[in-house]
Amino acid sequence: MENKKRLTLKDIAAKAGVSLTAASMFLNGKAKKYNLADATCERIEQTMRDNNFVPNFHARAIASKQTMLIGVLIYGGIETSFWLNILAGIEEQLAAKNYHMLFSVSHSSPERELESIRFMCTKGVDGLIIAPVSGSVNNFDYLCELDKTMPVVTMNTRIEGLSAAYNDNYAGGRTASEFLIRRGHRKIAFLGGLGFNRTRAFFDVMLENQIEPEVFLNVAGFLPHSGRFTAVFCFSDYQVLELYNEAASGGVKIPENLSVIGYDNMNFTSLLSPRPATVEQYKKELGVAAAEIILERINGGIRPADRKFTPTLHEGASVKKIGFLG
Amino acid sequence: MENKKRLTLKDIAAKAGVSLTAASMFLNGKAKKYNLADATCERIEQTMRDNNFVPNFHARAIASKQTMLIGVLIYGGIETSFWLNILAGIEEQLAAKNYHMLFSVSHSSPERELESIRFMCTKGVDGLIIAPVSGSVNNFDYLCELDKTMPVVTMNTRIEGLSAAYNDNYAGGRTASEFLIRRGHRKIAFLGGLGFNRTRAFFDVMLENQIEPEVFLNVAGFLPHSGRFTAVFCFSDYQVLELYNEAASGGVKIPENLSVIGYDNMNFTSLLSPRPATVEQYKKELGVAAAEIILERINGGIRPADRKFTPTLHEGASVKKIGFLG
């Protein structure tokens, strides 16, 4: 990768017309202790700000004998949540090549996300794997810009111009929807949030089969009308869980009265009965692929092809076959 | 912290009777390229092995201009799983002091865990926060030994001699059990795994109330006998979920026929109805506390007191009041 040659403290010192020592002392808040004049400090500060200088933390680590890093080790055995699986995949692949993860949990808002990205990059990493906050479109430009300096790979989100490892949720959505059709269902409802690839796929399949689905945003709104449908496509397994629960108290039997299909294959689905139909997203594999892409990029320089995974169907026992053609 | 003065490549070179350059070349697999004699290589290798030498990766990063680090950024907004919450807490606290996380998901077996620990530490971190694999007692000695070199803090596990941040699950177990008693239940069953603090607490409370609970390891085994009990203490919310499901098909009404209490306050419980009683474990706070302890330790040197959190009760609506005293 091209190296945009980050400024060093030495550069800053030169620009500010002071010694490296003075700059270092200022940087470490020891200006007072070393009798730096206020004017000098201001000059250094201004220069740092103007060049948005960030000290190399490896150099600091070695010179000061403090790494400013804390190892965090958690047990990924039982609590196999979505992200933990992905992280495990990334780690496994990176470790094989002697790379490591500097980790950050970004938070809901795009602003905080941007902060985190900046933060990471100034810490001197060789690349960035990121699962952007959905809808943080404002950060996309920044990421693309960043990609000129170091490889950036997105996970489960595609950004024009960046490498990505992703589950093809449009395909997954089609798979789920077509499964309902194949089992003979024609009166089908949708339950959950809109505007995602999987939902777009659902509506496309419905259109192709001349079915006009009704849309419900939440379980409470849906259940009273469930009699009008033979099947429901749930945005995620969370909706399935809620629906199962409400259905039990509402006397709706699954799959006898209502067929249900979910999405994500969350770990709790194994505890539901009948086992819900759901669509598996690749998790660990996604992590591995993201790591592979970034490593290739670091070594080769050229942008490798995206890595697309096609989610597979778990049929479960929550979708009844309706006598039609068989 | 005392610095056990790790050997440097220079030391190795001296011991092996070769130049620093030769040692470096060997280390980087460029022996062939630089015409190092086989005998010399063997000598270097032996010396490295004997002293179990690990290169300082910060030094490498700065000299080679490759950090061998990959930033990983994930979105912690919606999928608020147990560990992600904890990680977010750690990160927040560390970041405030300019520290960062070098992250690793350890894997089920104690052997792989030990590997991960070694791995982390040789990467030049200032401390280690770890959630050990339960039952990895064999690694405890190693951790204690490590603690002499750099601060080690455990999360949700207590090891004699090490600092810990933990949820007092004995107290949590008592809280849950006493809640059942308080609501008038006397015929109580236990469902799930044994040998944990929360279960010990349960049995203690039962004993104190002269109740002899029956123990069931899984839902399938329990349900046929559920009529014999008015309430069941579930090891975790996962059992609750399964039980809710089976109960619905088995015609057992919760809480009318059976009161249920779980543990952990997993996020999916909010989707169940009636909302199950459960015990909240502090997650983010745990992470923050672990980070605080380790930072204190790094600065102060002395071992700060453990940080104990007392899990709180969510009453939910799954535990019926039984007419007794009121």
Add this chain to the structure above:
DNA sequence: ATAATTTACTAAAGCGATTTAGTAAAAAAC
């Protein structure tokens, strides 16, 4: 037998910081 090449190394500069030891000029003390 001498020049050219190969083999098997080493010395020393450099990476980007921190830190110790030192210095010139101004201010305060005697």
Add this chain to the structure above:
DNA sequence: GTTTTTTACTAAATCGCTTTAGTAAATTAT
């Protein structure tokens, strides 16, 4: 009015490694 102290800096060593340039001895070529 000299000496001491304080102020305001800087030079140079250092951290642990990589890498470039160089060298002496052994081998091969002519």
